[in-house]
Amino acid sequence: MTHTAIDLPRLPIGDWCAAVVLWAQENLGPILDAIYSVLRALDDKLAAGLHVVPALLMAVILGLVAWAASSWKLGVGTLLGMLLISTMGMWDEAMDTLSLVIVCSVVAMAFALPIGVAAARYEAVSHVVRPVLDFMQTLPVFVYLIPAVLLFGIGVVPGMVATIVFAMPPGVRLTELGIRQVDREVVEAGHAFGAAPRRILTRIQVPLAMPTIMAGVNQVIMLALSMVVVAGMVGAGGLGALVYQGITTMDMPLGFEGGIAVVILAMFLDRITAGLAGRSPVARVSKATARA
Amino acid sequence: MPAIEAEHLYKVFGRRARDGVTRLRQGATQQELNEQDGLTAAVIDASFTVEEGEIFVVMGLSGSGKSTLLRMVNGLLEPTAGSVTLMGANVTSAPPKTLRRIRRERVSMVFQHFALLPHRTVLENAAYGLETQGIGKAERARRAAEALELCGLGGWGDKLPGELSGGMQQRVGLARALAADTDILLMDEAFSALDPLIRRGMQDQLLELQSRLKKTILFITHDLNEAMRLGDRIAMMRNGRIVQIGTAEEILNDPANDYVARFIQDVDRSRVLTASSIMEPPVAVLRSEQGPRAAHKLMRENQLDTLLVVDRDRRIRGTVGEQTVVRAVETGTTGVEGLLERSVPTVSPDTVIADLLAEAADSEVPLAVVDEQERLVGVIPRVTLLTALSNTSATSEGGPDGEAQTDSATDPQPDPPAASAHDAEVPA
Ligand SMILES: Nc1ncnc2c1ncn2[C@@H]1O[C@H](COP(=O)(O)OP(=O)(O)OP(=O)(O)O)[C@@H](O)[C@H]1O
Ligand SMILES: [Mg+2]
Numbered sequence: 001m002t003h004t005a006i007d008l009p010r011l012p013i014g015d016w017c018a019a020v021v022l023w024a025q026e027n028l029g030p031i032l033d034a035i036y037s038v039l040r041a042l043d044d045k046l047a048a049g050l051h052v053v054p055a056l057l058m059a060v061i062l063g064l065v066a067w068a069a070s071s072w073k074l075g076v077g078t079l080l081g082m083l084l085i086s087t088m089g090m091w092d093e094a095m096d097t098l099s100l101v102i103v104c105s106v107v108a109m110a111f112a113l114p115i116g117v118a119a120a121r122y123e124a125v126s127h128v129v130r131p132v133l134d135f136m137q138t139l140p141v142f143v144y145l146i147p148a149v150l151l152f153g154i155g156v157v158p159g160m161v162a163t164i165v166f167a168m169p170p171g172v173r174l175t176e177l178g179i180r181q182v183d184r185e186v187v188e189a190g191h192a193f194g195a196a197p198r199r200i201l202t203r204i205q206v207p208l209a210m211p212t213i214m215a216g217v218n219q220v221i222m223l224a225l226s227m228v229v230v231a232g233m234v235g236a237g238g239l240g241a242l243v244y245q246g247i248t249t250m251d252m253p254l255g256f257e258g259g260i261a262v263v264i265l266a267m268f269l270d271r272i273t274a275g276l277a278g279r280s281p282v283a284r285v286s287k288a289t290a291r292a
Numbered sequence: 293m294p295a296i297e298a299e300h301l302y303k304v305f306g307r308r309a310r311d312g313v314t315r316l317r318q319g320a321t322q323q324e325l326n327e328q329d330g331l332t333a334a335v336i337d338a339s340f341t342v343e344e345g346e347i348f349v350v351m352g353l354s355g356s357g358k359s360t361l362l363r364m365v366n367g368l369l370e371p372t373a374g375s376v377t378l379m380g381a382n383v384t385s386a387p388p389k390t391l392r393r394i395r396r397e398r399v400s401m402v403f404q405h406f407a408l409l410p411h412r413t414v415l416e417n418a419a420y421g422l423e424t425q426g427i428g429k430a431e432r433a434r435r436a437a438e439a440l441e442l443c444g445l446g447g448w449g450d451k452l453p454g455e456l457s458g459g460m461q462q463r464v465g466l467a468r469a470l471a472a473d474t475d476i477l478l479m480d481e482a483f484s485a486l487d488p489l490i491r492r493g494m495q496d497q498l499l500e501l502q503s504r505l506k507k508t509i510l511f512i513t514h515d516l517n518e519a520m521r522l523g524d525r526i527a528m529m530r531n532g533r534i535v536q537i538g539t540a541e542e543i544l545n546d547p548a549n550d551y552v553a554r555f556i557q558d559v560d561r562s563r564v565l566t567a568s569s570i571m572e573p574p575v576a577v578l579r580s581e582q583g584p585r586a587a588h589k590l591m592r593e594n595q596l597d598t599l600l601v602v603d604r605d606r607r608i609r610g611t612v613g614e615q616t617v618v619r620a621v622e623t624g625t626t627g628v629e630g631l632l633e634r635s636v637p638t639v640s641p642d643t644v645i646a647d648l649l650a651e652a653a654d655s656e657v658p659l660a661v662v663d664e665q666e667r668l669v670g671v672i673p674r675v676t677l678l679t680a681l682s683n684t685s686a687t688s689e690g691g692p693d694g695e696a697q698t699d700s701a702t703d704p705q706p707d708p709p710a711a712s713a714h715d716a717e718v719p720a
Contacts, residue, residue, distance in 0.1 A: 185407035188368055192403075193421045193472065194396030207411050 021147045036152055039103070039160045047099035055086045058095070066268065070275030081264040088257045090242060094265060097228055097238035100156070101269065104163040104224045109217060112168050116175025116216075117201065126176065133169040141166055141230050149234055159231025159240075166227045170219035178212030179205050214277030221269050229262055239265070293380050295476055295508035296342040296365060301374035303360050306331035313373045322531045334360040336532040338374075344475075345506040347499075351519040352529030358512045359404055361529070362480050365510060366399050367391050378476060396425050400472040402482040404512075406465045408453040414440065414464050415449030421472025439471035440464070442497070444490070458485040466494070470501075479511045483518065495521055516555060520544075520564040528552050540564050562681060567648060568641035570680040571661045571670030577602055580609045583627055584620035587612055598657045600636065601628060606667040610634045611657050638662045641669060645680055652677050 024032070053061065059082035067075030085094045119126040144166055148158035182205050190200040206213070232240020239261050246255025304312035304325070312331040315324075322333045335357040342348040350358050363369040365376050367383045375384040378398055386394065400421050408417050416423075419436035427435075440449055443463040453461050462485040469477055483491045495518065502509060513519050519526050520540040528536045528543065528551075536548035544564060547553040576594040578587050578601045587599055597614040610632035620631055637655045639648060641663065652659055658673040 183407070185403055185405055186409060188363075189401075189403060189407040189409070189420075190424075191368055192366060192395060192401040193424045193468075194392040194394070195424045196392060199424075204409060208409075 017147075021150055025151055032151055035161070036157050039107070039157050042103045042107075043099055043156055043160065046103055047096055050095040050099055051092065055082075055091045059083055059086065062268065066272050066275075069272040069279075074271050074275065078268050081268060085261045085264055088261060090239065090257065090261045093237070093239045093242055093258075094261050097225075097240065097262070098265060100160060100163070100228045100231075100236065100238055101221060101224045101265070104160050104167060104228065105217070105221045107160075108164045108168040108220050108224065109171050111164075112171025112216070112220065113175055113213075116172045116213075117179060117206075119172065119176040120179035120205075129172060129176075133172055136165055137169040141227060145231070145234050154235045156236050159228065159234055159236030163224050163227040163231055167220045167223040170223065171216045174212050174216030174219070175209070178209030178216070181212065182208045211277055214273065218270060218273040218277065221273055222266065225262070225266050225269065293344075294341040294377075295344045295346070295379055296340075296348070296510060297377040298338060298340050298361075298365065299375050299377075301335055301338040301361065301364055301376065302333070302372045303335040303357070303364060303369060304331050304333050304372045309372045333532050335364070335371075338529075338532075338534050340527055340534065340537060342508055342510060344508050345502075346524045347502055347509045347511060347522050349511045349513060349519040349523030349526045350529060350534075351513055351516060351523075351526055353514060356529040357532040358514075358529055359480055362401075362478050362510065362512055365478060366395055366401060396421075398474050399476040399478060400469040400474045401478040402462075402465045402469045402480060404480040404484070406453070406458075406461045406485075408461055408464055408468075410453055412452075413449060414445065414451050414453060414456065417453060417464050418449075418467040418471050420468055421474075425472070435473070436467070436471045439467040442470060442501075443467040443494075459487060459490060462486060463494070476508045476510070479509060481512055481514065484513070484515075491518075498522065517563060528555065541566075541569055562646040563644050565645050565680065566641060567639050567643045567645070567659070567661050567672060568670070570645065570676055571641070571672050572676060574600065574660075574668050574671045576600075577668065578612065578628065579603070580628065584612075584617050584625060584631065587617045587628060588621055591617065600657070600660060600668065600671065601632060602668050605665075608636050608638065608660055608662065608666065608668055611636055636660055638666075639672075640664075645677070648672065648677055649681075 050058065059079055062082055063075045063079035066078040082094075085091055115125075115129060119129045141162070144162035145158065148162040152158040152161060186208070187200060187204060190204050195203070228236060228238060229240035229243060232238060232242070232244045235241075239258050242258035243255055243262070245251065246253075246258055302313045302316065304310075304316075306312065306329070308329075309331060312325055312329060312333060315329065316322075316333060316336055320328075322336065325331045325333050338357075338361055340348070350361060352358050360369060364371045365378070365383070367376070367386070371384055375382060377383065378394060381390070381394055381398075383391065383394060409420065412420075415433060415436050418440050419432040422432040422435060437446070437449060440446055443466050445460060445463055445467060448456065448460065453464060456464065462482065466479075466482055469479070483494050486494060498509070499522065501507070509522075511519075511522055513522075523540060525537060525539055526543055527534045528548075530551050536543060536552050538546075541564070543552060544556055544561065547556060576590050576596055576599055578590060578599045580601050580603045590599055591597065591614055598611050599617075600611055601609045603609055612628055612631050613633065616631045617628075620628075625631070636657065637651045638660045639651055639662075641661055648659060652672070652674055658671040659677070660668055661670040661672060663669050
């Protein structure tokens with residue numbers, strides 16, 4: 001088997017992509033600057049807030065959050081997990097990572113919700129969005145980092161941009177799915193009583209789609225966490241930087257400890273979003289119905 | 293101004309639906325359109341008007357296009373051709389904002405599959421129409437609770453719809469539409485999920501509500517007995533077309549085609565035909581200012597042993613019996629006032645035959661049919677009732693005196709000419 005290409009003129013696709021990035025670099029300066037400062041500011045503020053609180057107190061607070069969102073068991077587990085991170089000496093890095101994950105997830109969902117809603121409502125939008133999402137989701141994660149670094153330089157922001165782009169697709173997809181799944185007749189009932197489309201969206205479609213949307217939020221957060229770790233390579237800091245340092249210096253204990261800290265954060269974030277999803281009115285309804 | 297006016301409505305589902313309408317107008321059938329063009333013609337050339345305060349029933353088998361027709365009336369579906377007007381406002385061409393206002397203020401709907409908001413309580417569901425109308429929270433809750441009470445759901449307001457049985461959910465949908473208090477109600481098989489007993493109750497309630505509040509109701513059902521019970525007029529639908537529009541009696545006595553005839557075959561006529569359709573002109577009636585002699589003559593001529601006695605305005609005063617009359621003639625009493633038996637069974641022209649039975653059972657004299665002003669419009673001797681009953685189950689012709697039935701049915705308050713002529717002959 002030979003690897004000669006089919007006899008067609010070679011399309012310089014890579015060059016084109018690079019050209020787009022370069023063009024953006026030269027012509028979208030003000031926009032890029034604005035994105036940079038907004039993301040930077042968000043992350044700085046949140047990280048500073050997380051760092052102000054002493055580790056022990058913070059561990060208790062997170063435990064209480066977990067308890068409120070889910071169960072006392074998760075609360076205790078969270079408390080123990082956070083204390084473990086602290087004893088491994090990775091508290092500051094963990095808080096940096098948590099801050100990145102939260103900011104990136106919020107921004108990603110802020111884009112995903114309206115796009116998902118539009119895709120659910122307009123067939124045309126759905127047709128355009130779908131392949132773009134496939135592309136965003138399947139492109140190897142490292143590939144995001146190259147243009148991100150070219151556009152925003154080394155540091156936290158390119159990592160955040162790459163994370164947002166990478167984590168957004170399930171948010172869009174599940175928002176669209178959730179809204180499409182809402183019983184057509186229930187939406188019709190809204191129309192039949194003369195409700196405005198916006199109110200039907202906010203009072204009927206979104207609440208009823210909430211369990212699915214929350215599943216999307218959960219996935220967005222998990223993807224964001226995994227990407228934030230990768231982004232540690234381009235200077236995004238946090239636990240990712242520790243893991244990366246462990247890999248490059250063949251420091252196995254450091255690598256393992258960093259990995260364990262990531263897993264603890266992941267479990268915490270996963271369980272509380274799942275817990276919150278179970279609290280949406282619709283989920284309560286189906287539970288109530290199951291009881292009846 | 294009619295409350296609802298539908299003109300040549302078509303609804304065709306599929307690509308290039310308009311071409312489908314053209315084909316249908318050229319005479320293509322629903323089946324051809326489906327097989328050759330892959331189009332579903334759900335409603336074909338449907339025209340009807342519903343007057344204010346009328347209950348108009350659309351009746352047909354599953355898939356005949358009833359729900360599709362209803363959805364075009366409030367604009368949930370846009371007709372492929374034709375137009376709908378509600379109280380003079382064109383729904384079909386209305387811009388979205390106007391359409392929303394029409395829906396809020398004029399027309400509410402009960403859905404076939406309930407379409408309740410599962411994340412809201414029963415009370416909040418019932419209040420939904422009021423919410424879109426922008427009514428304050430307290431007022432909303434009060435009126436929704438009233439509507440729930442009316443539908444037999446008092447005390448269930450705090451539950452979620454998912455915790456209720458199907459029949460109860462259907463009643464929440466009903467309460468939601470009633471609470472909105474619009475002049476027009478669209479009801480898509482609104483009672484289909486109810487137990488027979490509750491269903492009867494809800495039908496009675498709807499009729500009662502209707503006579504009190506004069507709502508205009510477009511009611512869909514596939515139950516002919518329900519259609520006949522509720523409908524002032526009934527539209528029979530088949531394969532997307534309206535094949536006949538008429539009153540229950542018109543449809544029973546004169547089905548437009550074999551399809552309708554087969555449909556009505558096993559209707560319980562005793563629950564459909566009313567007193568007005570079998571009553572006879574009150575021939576032998578005594579006026580209260582006449583005397584025992586006149587009474588005696590009337591009895592002899594008509595071979596009766598009791599006579600109805602009415603006053604100048606044809607209001608019933610009572611009856612006189614043969615023996616009393618004979619004795620009065622012998623003793624030379626003048627006037628019949630002193631001889632009257634007061635208890636006379638009266639029924640309204642709208643009473644169905646089945647309900648006449650109980651009245652007739654313990655009465656010697658013929659049933660007196662009286663209008664709203666208590667004026668005598670007809671009588672039903674026991675033998676007439678029995679004949680009618682024996683006919684109701686058998687033929688679709690309405691029996692040997694079918695002609696007379698149709699006449700009195702079309703003219704519900706006939707001025708009985710025979711009676712007055714007779715009165716004139718009797719010497720005072
Ligand atoms: N949105 C739609 N798309 C395509 N076809 C439809 C749609 N809605 C209804 N139809 C078709 O139109 C026809 C009439 O349906 P419709 O729901 O009006 O009947 P129906 O008389 O209300 O029946 P049922 O008594 O079962 O409720 C059916 O063949 C149905 O499959
Ligand atoms: Mg239907």
